Amino acid sequence: MTTDRDRNFVDRVSRQGEEALGKLAEELIGNPVVTGAVSRAFEAREKAVQAQEAALGALNIPSAADVERVTRRLRSVSQRLESIEDALDRLEERLATPPPAPKPPARKSPARKPSAKSSAGKPAAKKTAAKKTAAKKTA
Secondary structure, three states: OHHHHHHHHHHHHHHHHHHHHHHHHHHHHHOHHHHHHHHHHHHHHHHHHHHHHHHHHHOOOOOHHHHHHHHHHHHHHHHHHHHHHHHHHHHHHHHHOOOOOOOOOOOOOOOOOOOHHHHHOHHHHHHHHHHHHHHHHHO
């Protein structure tokens, strides 16, 4: 029983605390003096960061932004290098496997004696046309 009463009490106090903090935050946000002070604090912080970067630059010491920029660039170069290494590995594997054996050339059938049909027919005309085409190309 006491635990239920304790839980209710804790819940009630917690709820009241949240409500009080919410009201306080709303009042602070609505107050132009507080809003101006917060914005001036952020502006001062930005100026301090710029001054720090200028001082570090004058001493030739990299700032955190410089280090971050170099880190990103290094990661990019590293990824490119890995992809090149992978491509070289694939190429090496392809070169390591022997190519398929070439097929032996087809055997020519023994020369036939020209028949009467072929000496007077189309094949002779084709040869003549081929010779004419070759002569035109060389001229």
